[in-house]
Amino acid sequence: MFxxxxxxxxxxxxxxxxxxxxxxxxxTHEISVATKKMVLDYAKEIGYQPNPIALSLKERRxxxxxxxxxxVANSYFSQAINGIESIAYDRGYHVIISQTHESYDRExxxxxxxxxxxxxxxxxSLSSQTNDISHLKQLHDKGLPMVFFDRVAEEINxxxxxxxxxxxxxxxxxxxxxxGYKRIAHLTSSSQLSISIERxxxxxxxxxxxxxxxxxxxxxxxxxxxxxxxxxxxKIKELLALDEKPDxxxxxxxxxxxxxxxxxxxxxxxxxxDMAIAGFSNSDVLDLFNPSLTSVRQPAFEIGKLATQMLIxxxxxxxxxxxxxKKVLDTELFVRHA
Amino acid sequence: MFxxxxxxxxxxxxxxxxxxxxxxxxxTHEISVATKKMVLDYAKEIGYQPNPIALSLKERRxxxxxxxxxxVANSYFSQAINGIESIAYDRGYHVIISQTHESYDRExxxxxxxxxxxxxxxxxSLSSQTNDISHLKQLHDKGLPMVFFDRVAEEINxxxxxxxxxxxxxxxxxxxxxxGYKRIAHLTSSSQLSISIERxxxxxxxxxxxxxxxxxxxxxxxxxxxxxxxxxxxKIKELLALDEKPDxxxxxxxxxxxxxxxxxxxxxxxxxxDMAIAGFSNSDVLDLFNPSLTSVRQPAFEIGKLATQMLIxxxxxxxxxxxxxKKVLDTELFVRHA
DNA sequence: AACGTTGTCGGGAACGATTGCACAAATTTA
DNA sequence: TAAATTTGTGCAATCGTTCCCGACAACGTT
Numbered sequence: 034m035f036x037x038x039x040x041x042x043x044x045x046x047x048x049x050x051x052x053x054x055x056x057x058x059x060x061t062h063e064i065s066v067a068t069k070k071m072v073l074d075y076a077k078e079i080g081y082q083p084n085p086i087a088l089s090l091k092e093r094r095x096x097x098x099x100x101x102x103x104x105v106a107n108s109y110f111s112q113a114i115n116g117i118e119s120i121a122y123d124r125g126y127h128v129i130i131s132q133t134h135e136s137y138d139r140e141x142x143x144x145x146x147x148x149x150x151x152x153x154x155x156x157x158s159l160s161s162q163t164n165d166i167s168h169l170k171q172l173h174d175k176g177l178p179m180v181f182f183d184r185v186a187e188e189i190n191x192x193x194x195x196x197x198x199x200x201x202x203x204x205x206x207x208x209x210x211x212x213g214y215k216r217i218a219h220l221t222s223s224s225q226l227s228i229s230i231e232r233x234x235x236x237x238x239x240x241x242x243x244x245x246x247x248x249x250x251x252x253x254x255x256x257x258x259x260x261x262x263x264x265x266x267x268k269i270k271e272l273l274a275l276d277e278k279p280d281x282x283x284x285x286x287x288x289x290x291x292x293x294x295x296x297x298x299x300x301x302x303x304x305x306x307d308m309a310i311a312g313f314s315n316s317d318v319l320d321l322f323n324p325s326l327t328s329v330r331q332p333a334f335e336i337g338k339l340a341t342q343m344l345i346x347x348x349x350x351x352x353x354x355x356x357x358x359k360k361v362l363d364t365e366l367f368v369r370h371a
Numbered sequence: 372m373f374x375x376x377x378x379x380x381x382x383x384x385x386x387x388x389x390x391x392x393x394x395x396x397x398x399t400h401e402i403s404v405a406t407k408k409m410v411l412d413y414a415k416e417i418g419y420q421p422n423p424i425a426l427s428l429k430e431r432r433x434x435x436x437x438x439x440x441x442x443v444a445n446s447y448f449s450q451a452i453n454g455i456e457s458i459a460y461d462r463g464y465h466v467i468i469s470q471t472h473e474s475y476d477r478e479x480x481x482x483x484x485x486x487x488x489x490x491x492x493x494x495x496s497l498s499s500q501t502n503d504i505s506h507l508k509q510l511h512d513k514g515l516p517m518v519f520f521d522r523v524a525e526e527i528n529x530x531x532x533x534x535x536x537x538x539x540x541x542x543x544x545x546x547x548x549x550x551g552y553k554r555i556a557h558l559t560s561s562s563q564l565s566i567s568i569e570r571x572x573x574x575x576x577x578x579x580x581x582x583x584x585x586x587x588x589x590x591x592x593x594x595x596x597x598x599x600x601x602x603x604x605x606k607i608k609e610l611l612a613l614d615e616k617p618d619x620x621x622x623x624x625x626x627x628x629x630x631x632x633x634x635x636x637x638x639x640x641x642x643x644x645d646m647a648i649a650g651f652s653n654s655d656v657l658d659l660f661n662p663s664l665t666s667v668r669q670p671a672f673e674i675g676k677l678a679t680q681m682l683i684x685x686x687x688x689x690x691x692x693x694x695x696x697k698k699v700l701d702t703e704l705f706v707r708h709a
Numbered sequence: 710a711a712c713g714t715t716g717t718c719g720g721g722a723a724c725g726a727t728t729g730c731a732c733a734a735a736t737t738t739a
Numbered sequence: 740t741a742a743a744t745t746t747g748t749g750c751a752a753t754c755g756t757t758c759c760c761g762a763c764a765a766c767g768t769t
Contacts, residue, residue, distance in 0.1 A: 037755095039754090039755055039756085040755065040756065040757095041755075041756095049718080049719085050718070050719045050720075051719090051755085051756080051757090052718075052719060052720080052721090052756095052757080052758075053717080053718055053719070055755095055756065055757060055758085056717095056718090056757090056758090059757085062716095063716070063717065063718080064716095064717070064718080065716075065717060065718090068717080068718085082486075082487050083487075083755085083756075084428075084489070084754090084755050084756070085487055085488055085489070086424060086427045086428045086433065086488075086489050086754090086755080087428055087724090087754075087755035087756045087757090088755080088756065088757085089424045089724095090422075090424045090425055090428050090723095090724050090725065090726095090754090090755080090756080091723075091724050091755085091756055091757060091758095092724085092756090092757085093724070095424065104449070105443040105444075105449050105452060105468075106443075106446065106449030106450065106453070108444060111442070111443050111444030111449070112444065114443060115444070115470075118470065127467070127484070127488060129465070129467055130443075130468050132453075132456065146465070148420075149420050149421070149422075149423055150423055150424075150465060151422070151423070151424050176374075291656045291659060294656075294659050295656070295658065295659065298658060298659065316656075318629045318632075318633070318654075318660070320633065320636060321629060321632050321633065321636065321659075321660045321661060322656070322659045322660060322661060323659055323660060323661030323662070323663070324661070325661070375725095377724090377725055377726085378725065378726060378727095379725075379726095387748080387749090388748065388749045388750075389725085389726075389727090389749090390726095390727080390728075390748075390749060390750080390751095391747080391748055391749075393725095393726060393727060393728085394727090394728090394747095394748090397727085401746070401747065401748085402746095402747070402748080403746080403747060403748090406747080406748085421725085421726075422724090422725050422726070424724090424725080424726095425724075425725035425726045425727090425754090426725080426726065426727085427754090428724090428725080428726085428753095428754045428755065428756095429725085429726060429727060429728095429753070429754050430726095430727085430754085431754070
């Protein structure tokens with residue numbers, strides 16, 4: 034069943050050699066127009082489709098790029114993926130998506146799998162549990178083109194595309210301060226993630242610039258980045274148990290923001306009455322949330338596009354690229370129920 | 372750059388033939404333990420990774436399955452994809468996801484692309500704009516294993532996995548009726564989609580069973596399935612312009628449900644005060660919606676798992692399978708702000 | 710008439726891995 | 740001791756495609 038027609042079948046049927054058929058199909062100049070037409074017509078008639086597997090073997094490239102994200106069920110990533118695809122398909126590249134579900138082990142497995150499937154390059158956003166990046170460094174050292182986006186590994190010298198996390202965090206925190214809140218906590222993902230570091234930095238800068246002090250007790254990390262409800266809940270309860278209970282929280286992640294709202298709803302704590310919240314999120318239904326969430330939105334689609342353009346540039350570079358750049362795109366602050 | 376080590380390199384380095392190395396790596400009994408150990412050790416030392424492309428060419432299968440959905444940024448599909456992956460990876464299959472964005476043209480392109488990339492089988496949920504399924508029928512006739520889920524093509528004789536859409540729709544509509552609403556409209560996707568037909572049927576059955584008549588003016592189709600805000604808005608305005616304005620709407624899709632809430636919010640129409648809504652949705656943050664939405668939830672993860680199991684069974688079948696089945700899984704009704 | 714061009718085309722190796730067959734050496738059996 | 744069998748390994752074909760070399764016409768040039 035399912036016998037695809039090959040170049041050999043055409044050659045045999047037409048009494049030609051495979052080389053001639055191949056050349057005719059690729060429209061080489063050294064084939065007569067008559068032969069060319071004959072081959073093309075017959076190929077179309079029997080529905081010839083070139084076998085990309087054979088091509089990949091010969092050319093040693095698969096015309097596909099691997100994407101490593103934590104979850105596709107995350108507005109930020111699904112929008113970034115749309116950006117990635119918009120460029121990739123135009124340039125003739127196939128996109129293979131893999132999810133880490135914020136697990137380091139799954140990240141390692143997925144990366145190995147993609148590499149062994151001969152992807153021509155990798156677009157990576159690290160899992161929240163990833164500390165050791167040797168699985169990526171090893172491939173990068175071997176020459177596999179790689180571009181990081183969102184959660185980047187500073188130790189690997191390659192292109193990076195990120196949002197201006199520090200500025201976004203600054204603006205969100207400053208907004209809370211301007212709204213009159215003084216005890217602003219910070220709920221974030223794993224401490225080693227680049228986005229966590231940058232957002233924490235923006236949060237601290239905003240506090241400092243407005244004459245508020247940074248309270249270490251107000252900063253809580255959720256290593257699973259909001260994937261586990263109980264984790265988020267327990268961190269929030271820790272905040273609520275403090276003597277000087279915070280009156281607002283700046284949340285540093287999409288899943289974390291919605292998780293946060295869920296927790297407060299379940300604890301019957303009124304937002305923003307008892308506790309104000311502002312957070313990073315790319316969800317497009319935030320307006321429907323009760324209460325709606327003041328959010329920092331990242332240009333996810335654009336980030337995906339840019340990262341892909343840079344990756345393809347690396348892949349198709351004639352000579353090894355030595356100069357790498359980090360692109361930083363501005364976020365947008367959406368103030369809701371001001 | 373990036374020169375992967377092949378079986379030949381091992382053979383040359385060890386003074387063996389490629390066949391011996393190949394057999395040693397696959398742990399055949401006809402290779403002496405000494406040679407086997409030597410090969411294995413050396414392979415590990417230089418980090419040998421078998422080339423799956425070469426394998427695919429020889430075995431004429433890629434150990435990968437293609438998935439065709441409308442959007443990954445849709446809770447139902449992202450959950451289904453998680454179900455698909457959970458089975459596929461266990462069975463050694465790679466998952467390639469493609470999005471149609473509810474466009475027929477993109478569906479055709481994606482399906483062709485997947486087929487030419489030699490996927491071993493296809494998991495398909497049709498786009499809302501798909502009427503003609505000859506692009507799939509042709510591949511199916513050629514012998515490409517295929518399983519439909521969610522939005523199925525009845526004309527193609529193969530396995531299908533769906534939710535009990537009719538029952539789910541019946542329950543949601545009946546719930547609205549029991550809550551006292553009498554003029555219940557129905558907002559749904561393209562009329563030709565299997566899910567639209569089934570949900571419409573459940574809606575009508577609920578009305579009939581409760582002594583209400585079906586009003587054709589109350590049934591509105593959005594061919595883009597909620598992807599285009601203006602389309603949803605105009606359909607809702609049509610409903611609002613009716614002499615006997617509906618007092619409730621049963622919505623038949625995820626994007627459509629949230630789109631619906633957005634429209635009412637923008638029109639300053641109170642839900643459920645002025646208009647009650649119940650709809651299909653798999654979002655896990657529905658509790659945070661304002662107002663929260665009574666929803667019909669599909670077992671998306673389970674549907675993905677089942678469809679994948681059935682597809683792999685088709686792929687690995689020794690003899691052509693002639694008997695196909697349609698699995699129907701129950702939905703769950705979540706009543707909110709009753 | 711001998712030679713160089715040009716235009717068309719075929720042969721065969723290569724990409725990396727598997728596998729049926731052949732064949733030598735080692736071992737067992739008659 | 741000769742024959743038969745087992746054991747371990749190599750050769751070569753194969754998957755579908757491209758591409759480097761040549762082959763061999765039909766020309767035009769000296």
